[in-house]
Amino acid sequence: MAESGRSDPDYSEKIWRNSLSDNTGLPALVGRARTLSGETTPEARAWIAAYVDALIVPLREAQLPISGRRAVALCASVRSVHGALAALGRAQPLADAAYLALKWGMPQRAQGRRIADSVLDGVHRLALRTAGEPESSPWAAIRAEPDPVRRIALGLAAPESVVDRLALSQLVTDAFAELPLPERYALAWVLSPVFSARDRLTSATWELLAEPVARVLAFAEGGEQQVSAHRSRAGHWDYVLATVSALQREGHPQAAEIGNLLYTLFAVECEPCSPDRVVDRLSEWQALFAPQAWREAA
Amino acid sequence: MDALALWHGDAAAPGVRALHNMSAPPAMRISIRPLTVYSSPARAGSRLPPGYRCLARVDLEALLAQRFPGRPRNGACQRFAALTLLARGEPAEGLERLARERRETLEDGLREAAARLDPQTLGLPAFALARGEGAGYGPPVDPVAAIALLTRTAGAVFVAGRSPRLAGLERPLPVQRYLIPTGTPAPVQAVREGRP
Numbered sequence: 001m002a003e004s005g006r007s008d009p010d011y012s013e014k015i016w017r018n019s020l021s022d023n024t025g026l027p028a029l030v031g032r033a034r035t036l037s038g039e040t041t042p043e044a045r046a047w048i049a050a051y052v053d054a055l056i057v058p059l060r061e062a063q064l065p066i067s068g069r070r071a072v073a074l075c076a077s078v079r080s081v082h083g084a085l086a087a088l089g090r091a092q093p094l095a096d097a098a099y100l101a102l103k104w105g106m107p108q109r110a111q112g113r114r115i116a117d118s119v120l121d122g123v124h125r126l127a128l129r130t131a132g133e134p135e136s137s138p139w140a141a142i143r144a145e146p147d148p149v150r151r152i153a154l155g156l157a158a159p160e161s162v163v164d165r166l167a168l169s170q171l172v173t174d175a176f177a178e179l180p181l182p183e184r185y186a187l188a189w190v191l192s193p194v195f196s197a198r199d200r201l202t203s204a205t206w207e208l209l210a211e212p213v214a215r216v217l218a219f220a221e222g223g224e225q226q227v228s229a230h231r232s233r234a235g236h237w238d239y240v241l242a243t244v245s246a247l248q249r250e251g252h253p254q255a256a257e258i259g260n261l262l263y264t265l266f267a268v269e270c271e272p273c274s275p276d277r278v279v280d281r282l283s284e285w286q287a288l289f290a291p292q293a294w295r296e297a298a
Numbered sequence: 299m300d301a302l303a304l305w306h307g308d309a310a311a312p313g314v315r316a317l318h319n320m321s322a323p324p325a326m327r328i329s330i331r332p333l334t335v336y337s338s339p340a341r342a343g344s345r346l347p348p349g350y351r352c353l354a355r356v357d358l359e360a361l362l363a364q365r366f367p368g369r370p371r372n373g374a375c376q377r378f379a380a381l382t383l384l385a386r387g388e389p390a391e392g393l394e395r396l397a398r399e400r401r402e403t404l405e406d407g408l409r410e411a412a413a414r415l416d417p418q419t420l421g422l423p424a425f426a427l428a429r430g431e432g433a434g435y436g437p438p439v440d441p442v443a444a445i446a447l448l449t450r451t452a453g454a455v456f457v458a459g460r461s462p463r464l465a466g467l468e469r470p471l472p473v474q475r476y477l478i479p480t481g482t483p484a485p486v487q488a489v490r491e492g493r494p
Contacts, residue, residue, distance in 0.1 A: 192425060195425065203457045206459075228325055
């Protein structure tokens with residue numbers, strides 16, 4: 001608030017000085033805020049510590065890392081903002097005070113970096129979910145998991161009342177955003193039957209998953225197709241063929257499905273990729289999302 | 299005279315450092331045949347790509363013809379009225395009276411009736427891909443489930459959680475097949491390789 005006041009050209013130095021003088025009552029308010037801040041209950045202090053702790057990972061992922069010292073300062077800021085709100089007679093919950101302290105306490109602003117409110121909103125919401133949760137809680141496990149695809153599996157294993165449709169969709173879109181195109185195809189191929197049986201995604205997320213699945217289906221239905229490619233891609237095509245042939249020789253039960261997926265990546269997306277890596281990822285994720293695996297995790 | 303100049307038959311091309319043999323252009327044509335799985339004659343007849351199962355075959359025109367025989371179904375109002383009756387599970391006798399309503403009223407009524415249908419209760423999955431090719435086999439579906447499928451399909455994707463939409467329903471529709479990814483391999487008897 002002070003920052004915005006100072007940057008306002010109409011808020012002159014004289015007005016600023018007057019507002020700090022005794023007759024405005026501001027010093028009394030500041031004193032009252034300090035007193036109230038010091039009276040924060042142990043439960044509230046514990047929640048604030050948990051909230052700031054839960055902020056660390058999402059802030060780092062949002063490219064807004066904070067140091068340990070900054071985290072301690074943020075705890076104090078939350079208490080101060082909460083005290084100030086109480087002094088102003090605004091009975092706002094602790095979470096609101098935490099958001100205000102986070103929003104105006106980020107060191108990146110002092111470096112001249114603009115921080116989008118939407119980013120802070122997302123980080124704040126994530127931290128609210130995990131703040132005060134025991135370490136065994138699903139959200140604590142999800143936040144602690146660095147692999148975005150494994151996070152989806154953990155979210156799927158959690159009850160819908162804990163990880164709702166919106167949150168699970170967010171996990172899926174986050175994973176999609178982090179993966180290269182060939183692995184997005186693989187993930188969509190693995191996830192679509194899993195979520196088809198459990199209605200836990202938003203329509204927008206379904207559209208995201210459906211796009212690669214529909215492309216593979218259209219390719220598989222299309223019959224023989226002629227592809228014109230630069231000669232430099234001949235090596236990649238040989239690699240694709242060798243991988244598909246190896247799957248067929250081994251008698252892989254899904255050789256045809258995987259083969260069509262690799263053909264689509266080559267012919268439709270013209271995407272250079274390592275077919276072996278795609279096959280490995282498919283195996284890994286199929287094991288991860290196998291029905292017995294997520295039931296056991298639950 | 300170096301080999302490059304000899305190739306051109308002209309010593310006055312010193313800057314040329316690349317030769318293109320025009321009998322082998324830098325592009326290649328590959329013919330790719332998608333892989334198929336024939337686990338049974340029935341499966342081969344359904345022309346299903348591997349990894350998919352046919353959830354339902356929706357022949358809306360046949361459903362309407364069966365439910366409202368001899369009644370006009372080509373106008374948008376008549377179609378919306380007929381679809382509303384199907385969605386509500388009401389008898390066909392009310393068609394003429396309902397079709398006299400304004401189109402906006404009919405659209406609202408159909409949208410409302412479709413929104414009341416719960417795809418999960420009707421045994422529908424959360425997601426399916428719609429194919430409008432018409433050909434191919436597939437299990438028929440009851441009229442109410444057909445309305446739920448059609449009104450929640452956009453861009454060839456059925457999503458159970460989608461709000462009902464009526465785009466395209468005012469005109470006769472080709473037969474739609476709804477495919478769902480199986481996720482588990484079909485029993486393989488033969489994997490036919492589609493190598494170019």
